[in-house]
């Protein structure tokens with residue numbers, strides 16, 4: 031009984047030894063060098079695997095194909111014991127190692143042994159590595175099932191010269207219906223491997239290009255069409271013309287018109303990345319409108335993926351009409367809030383009132399940027415035909431003198447639009463006590479019998 035088992039085992043081994051088939055890893059003594067038919071200038075040898083080919087392939091044996099002169103189609107073939115059926119297992123996969131440059135064509139085909147005219151056609155795959163093992167995948171879909179010879183012609187079309195770049199090591203040739211995923215490369219259009227973006231970043235690929243930050247945003251250059259107007263507003267980017275060209279030497283501005291819809295009609299734009307408000311807590315923008323002085327300009331930052339995650343509404347009030355002014359919205363000090371998840375800028379001028387499409391519902395905007403502090407305003411003692419304000423800046427009080435008229439009221443607002451002081455002097459002069467006010471920028475709305483003026487005040 032034992033003898034029969036041993037004989038059967040020997041017979042099985044013997045049959046396996048002589049019948050060359052896939053998978054072919056060159057281990058176990060089959061196939062051997064003599065099984066290869068190298069042709070037209072090539073030599074093929076089955077031999078022990080040594081460094082550097084042992085890196086990435088710990089197996090004992092590989093096949094080495096050297097091309098040296100002869101013909102540009104120099105290669106080698108090995109015949110299998112039976113034909114391959116590609117109807118379900120429609121891929122041939124193999125490992126190759128060469129010092130030939132990346133992009134070298136590694137041609138493979140199947141032939142009928144003894145009848146080369148019956149073949150699969152040439153299947154070309156190009157190397158993406160050099161000096162290391164890589165796996166090549168040949169799609170044999172539709173190839174006839176009458177072929178039993180594997181034909182290897184690496185660098186097909188070029189004459190070999192016997193050097194390292196004409197030398198190719200093969201191993202682990204097999205047939206499958208589910209080939210391995212190709213090794214990640216920096217050119218495959220897929221974010222794979224350790225890439226941080228598509229074909230960029232990580233250890234092997236070139237660094238990813240940072241997307242252009244949205245801010246500063248001046249409407250003048252690049253793509254300007256990413257604004258989304260909502261709930262009754264229209265937003266347009268257009269060349270600057272008079273009267274907006276007074277005080278603005280740029281070429282283009284944004285125009286937001288509110289006309290019906292909702293009282294919160296406005297426009298928004300989303301930056302390619304979250305804005306960092308930790309060191310630059312202000313968003314500054316220039317605005318021009320014929321809406322009356324004191325019109326509320328609401329601005330907020332939102333998370334574009336979650337409108338509930340936002341900065342809260344930041345209201346400032348215009349101090350000019352028919353002229354450009356710069357508004358600095360303080361975004362980045364929201365206590366207890368995560369201020370690193372906002373990428374969407376939302377502007378709702380005259381928030382709370384329904385627009386009517388007229389000039390007072392029209393808001394031109396420009397020059398949006400982040401800043402560590404409100405812009406320096408170059409404040410001087412304010413003087414006009416109507417009023418004189420001094421000293422300004424001041425650390426304790428401002429004096430306002432009217433010229434030939436009575437000051438009926440003065441309202442002082444802080445940068446957030448909060449009314450911090452109101453007086454009704456009904457006299458030609460008034461002294462505003464600033465001692466209790468924090469340092470910073472304020473706006474005074476001064477009304478007299480001859481009209482209303484807004485003045486910037488600076489408390490030192």
Ligand SMILES: [Ca+2]
Nearest residue numbers: 055089091201
């Ligand atoms: Ca092997």
Ligand SMILES: [Ca+2]
Nearest residue numbers: 215220222229
């Ligand atoms: Ca990739």
Ligand SMILES: [Ca+2]
Nearest residue numbers: 248280282396
């Ligand atoms: Ca501009």
